[in-house]
Amino acid sequence: MQSNVLELINIDRRSTVNYSQQVKENMKALILDRTLYYKTDLPTQDELAAHLNVSVKVINEAYEQLVQERYIKIKNGTYRVSYIELTNYFFDRNTAIYDAVIALGLTPSIECLSKKVVTLDSETMERMGFSDSPDGKFFYINRLYYGDNQPIIILENYLPLHVFPGIEFNFKGHEPLNDYIFAHYGFKAALSKRVTKAVNLSQKIAGLLNERTNAASIQSTNKIYDAKGRMIDYGRSFSISSYYFQALITKAERDKYTKEN
Amino acid sequence: MMDYIHINKLITKSIYKQIADSITEAIDKGELQYNDKLPTEKEICQLFSISQTVVKKAYEQLILDGKIRRIKGKGTYVTNRDVIKTDLHSFYNFEIMNQENESKITKETIILDRSNKDISSIRELKLKNDEKYYLIVNLFKSKHNPILLQRIYLPMKYYKKLDTLFDSNFDIFQLIEHTYHYDFTHMHSSFSPINASKADSLLLNIEADDALYLVRTKMIDSKDNVICYICNYYPGEFTEFEVTVHAI
Structure with missing residues (x-):
């Protein structure tokens, strides 16, 4: 997994916005400004959870929401940017x-x-x-x-x-x-x-x-x-x-x- | 009640066309209005003793004409809201939209807030996490039907005292150029199709998951600052963008 994608995601623990929402919005912003380009592989839920020091459930929720909004898709167990x-x-x-x-x-x-x-x-x-x-x-x-x-x-x-x-x-x-x-x-x-x-x-x-x-x-x-x-x-x-x-x-x-x- | 459907089996005009025409006429006269439910195909064919294929054909024609729509699991509904046609090169200019559509467009500001919660907008505006923006949410209506939900994000650092100056009738260009004297040079837009969230669908009087046209616009000034970011949500069914493109 490229470490640079991990580095791009952060959360603000003082914010009133919940963590999964923050992760989702962060990813979405990176996809919309094309920092994360079409077909970029995303970190696994475990990797990202460990990096942000949050539960895997938080990342699962964020990824599910991004799939629902059609920014990412899952293929062979890997989440990948599908927005184009x-x-x-x-x-x-x-x-x-x-x-x-x-x-x-x-x-x-x-x-x-x-x-x-x-x-x-x-x-x-x-x-x-x-x-x-x-x-x-x-x-x-x-x-x-x-x-x-x-x-x-x-x-x-x-x-x-x-x-x-x-x-x-x-x-x-x-x-x-x-x-x-x-x-x-x-x-x-x-x-x-x-x-x-x-x-x-x-x-x-x-x-x-x-x-x-x-x-x-x-x-x-x-x-x-x-x-x-x-x-x-x-x-x-x-x-x-x-x-x-x-x-x-x-x-x-x-x-x-x-x-x- | 389906007294608006008239069928004469003794004339040569095809029955499907008679059904389609009577429903179109009822819509045009206002006997049938937006979101009125139409009888099922079965109900029509039983009442008039005609085959279901004929009714199906009539409904398909009406769907093609944009007069009615089917909602899965619910039925068939009238959908005669005005379609706003806008030249892509002027989509942001509602005064022009007004003239072309000859119908009065009204604007209501439904939210005025200070926030830093929307991460996408913070990034688009090139703000730091602790910098806030003003959020103005407007709903535009034509003949009481919502045609546009608009979220305007203005960085607080560029619009000092906006809360005291705010007037719901303001025009965004007026505000930027005349009230705050920014030298706006260009705007940058991207168009994407998205499915309506539950909340947006309630405001726009459409079904959740209906297609929306999301137009995101950034306005840039001569110092290359993003002085305004706007998200426009147009209900797909009632908005068409027209553009003429030339070969190179």
Whole structure:
């Protein structure tokens, strides 16, 4: 066990806050400011109890609470940080998830859960924002993105077949989509309009993301356009990861926005 | 009582759509209100002698439309609270939210305190263990429904005599820039999904464990001090953030 993790945790015996709460809040703060990074192993309950000179029960309670709040997970008897934040550029630039996973320092991989051609009725297309499909035919893919073999985000895409002729035969399913589109069709996504909200995970999606049913997640729907303003993709994702974004809203930007509105 | 559901089997309009439309209409007219319980699928199919698949389809449509929700083990409920749509680049500015949603947003301060108990906030504010902060807890409502629970942490050393100056109508930017003359340069936010605690769910009038959007914001001044830390809890079901992102 790295001794440095132990050194980071302390308790204040004069405080009116109980010890397990203090341990939990200490750990949480270290995880949120990324002193304890994704996948860091935590000390065993015995080690930490001995270090802080408290009962093992105190540490057990703190760890259980952190599992409940989904900051840590237990694997093969070891508690490990499971909290993860996608980098800011994933949010405010149109970055491929694949690249965002690499930016986290993880090895990305993609599992294709489903790929098929679907026909959508005009009402559904309108809701998604597609206005010009001649036949309502779309290539549908549903894929799970992993970082170091841990599921991070599940993403469905609807790609109009008249924009991507032949994709249903040639796209295997596990390739990064943006690169594939550029290599085969010669254009890129230029703009993405996103709506995100917090939702509870259904049993099915929770199972795929290795989370409990009802775990809070971020649902994001994306309408993606090319440089000519043509809508080329509708995507919907669920992720338990946080988005660390908008690192800066400067005073100047805020004043400008306030004036405009 | 389910007199708001009307079915005419003699017309071509599909029955599931008739059910979905009648319930939508009842919600729009106010006959059905937020948190009203709807009949079970079985009750509807017995009363109208229709198959349960049809009712199921109607309810699924209404769930997709965001009109109703199922609570496991309890039943199906109306969920027509206003959804607040906010541009991510201005999420902190409630005056703008007011204009865009055309509904009056009210703010109540429910707690004003001095403390040093919240370890995460102490760290975010770069305070020492014995340094205290002011805690202000605000609840924002739209049409009597809570839309935001806000905890504001202000280090006491930067806000001398705040207790005597405090006014529940204060605007946080006003306070920082005009009352205390800090040269606020930027703010730093991160967005994460969390499950509502029992206490937070009571304040926000949602179920415990419902998804919340937690937005943590740090405000930094020209001396690189963290002059304010805010935790905003938005009920997930009623808040959408919109953002337009450009490729690089």
